[in-house]
Amino acid sequence: GNSVTQMEGPVTLSEEAFLTINCTYTATGYPSLFWYVQYPGEGLQLLLKATKADDKGSNKGFEATYRKETTSFHLEKGSVQVSDSAVYFCALGGLYNFNKFYFGSGTKLNVKP
């Protein structure tokens, strides 16, 4: 079946630290991969996406590379800010006959000044 596994949080970092949030997936077919961010009390916002193997998605200093050989889509940022504190969701989509998404359980990031 299709599923997404994310590293459990919370992840607590100091400002300007390097961030990695691991995401691995299982899929039948050739999915697209996404990272969403959710701030407290709000909906999800698309952070970045990759639609095929070896694609790199990037936005606002965040990056993730679609690795088919390791079935991974790890999120990275070189220097986090306090404003990056949020919950991050990895998602898999674009399979078969409707655009059903499979979400990871989310990873909460806390960045301390």
Next chain:
Amino acid sequence: DGGITQSPKYLFRKEGQNVTLSCEQNLNHDAMYWYRQDPGQGLRLIYYSQIVNDFQKGDIAEGYSVSREKKESFPLTVTSAQKNPTAFYLCASSIGPTDSYNEQFFGPGTRLTVL
């Protein structure tokens, strides 16, 4: 500005009452979705609709109902049959159901509390 609106932002319901959550989009998207989010958990799909006048059950449809009479609207009714309805409800849409690379766009959510 194009986007998805959900109303109300907060909703309180007494046990045994049905309640309807609104979701409207002006993105001209064909596909719409309802998710439920519980604290510290990911999103679970309740219902989805690929086209007007058509919808399918998701993973946790019991105790919920939907309609899709207009392209821009996809209201969700939480019925008294839903045993534990207190949660954060998110509506989403995407351009179409078959494109492999199209992201889903999310509304701001409705927090439902059963008193």
